[in-house]
Amino acid sequence: DTAVSQTPKYLVTQMGNDKSIKCEQNLGHDTMYWYKQDSKKFLKIMFSYNNKELIINETVPNRFSPKSPDKAHLNLHINSLELGDSAVYFCASSQIQADGYTFGSGTRLTVV
Amino acid sequence: GNSVTQMEGPVTLSEEAFLTINCTYTATGYPSLFWYVQYPGEGLQLLLKATKADDKGSNKGFEATYRKETTSFHLEKGSVQVSDSAVYFCALGNSGGYQKVTFGIGTKLQVIP
Numbered sequence: 001d002t003a004v005s006q007t008p009k010y011l012v013t014q015m016g017n018d019k020s021i022k023c024e025q026n027l028g029h030d031t032m033y034w035y036k037q038d039s040k041k042f043l044k045i046m047f048s049y050n051n052k053e054l055i056i057n058e059t060v061p062n063r064f065s066p067k068s069p070d071k072a073h074l075n076l077h078i079n080s081l082e083l084g085d086s087a088v089y090f091c092a093s094s095q096i097q098a099d100g101y102t103f104g105s106g107t108r109l110t111v112v
Numbered sequence: 113g114n115s116v117t118q119m120e121g122p123v124t125l126s127e128e129a130f131l132t133i134n135c136t137y138t139a140t141g142y143p144s145l146f147w148y149v150q151y152p153g154e155g156l157q158l159l160l161k162a163t164k165a166d167d168k169g170s171n172k173g174f175e176a177t178y179r180k181e182t183t184s185f186h187l188e189k190g191s192v193q194v195s196d197s198a199v200y201f202c203a204l205g206n207s208g209g210y211q212k213v214t215f216g217i218g219t220k221l222q223v224i225p
Binding site for chain 1: 144146148150154155156157158161199201203205212213214215217218220
């Protein structure tokens with residue numbers, strides 16, 4: 001009965017590969033997000049979807065493509081992985097801004 | 113745009129010491145303010161929040177008061193425990209339109225016995 005679940009938890013892959021990270025929430029929230037956390041713990045928003053519609057797209061390379069098949073799911077596909085993509089990627093969801101976010105446990109991506 | 117300035121860590125305290133982690137913000141309108149905590153190897157968890165000026169958020173012995181006059185939301189705890197060791201993030205929600213939360217850089221707290 002995890003609220004926001006991400007898979008996989010760890011992902012090690014070679015440069016140039018394509019990989020996907022999946023996220024699902026069972027909270028009934030309308031809005032989902034992807035954040036990237038670098039090695040210094042800095043968190044930066046990448047994308048946000050509201051009811052399957054893209055509403056925030058920060059300056060993220062177009063190698064990153066989010067997909068939301070329904071409002072409970074937000075997946076992240078990354079093409080042609082680069083060393084600099086190594087980070088922890090967090091999915092989150094929310095309903096009302098004042099309630100804050102619920103985060104998943106993160107996916108640690110290592111590109112070698 | 114919105115921004116959050118948070119004291120850099122790490123902060124090292126002895127058990128039962130008083131904790132203050134400073135946070136100031138820049139924003140238009142009346143944003144919501146949050147503190148999140150991240151324990152090692154885990155995702156962020158909402159610790160407390162405040163949605164309007166002079167509101168005090170509190171949880172697990174932690175408190176923070178929304179001070180509009182000083183644009184601050186400092187986190188305090190009267191007596192820290194070893195189990196409080198974690199990274200603490202101050203965050204700010206935009207006051208209109210779709211939700212977008214801006215996070216501070218995070219402050220690592222280490223509590224030693």
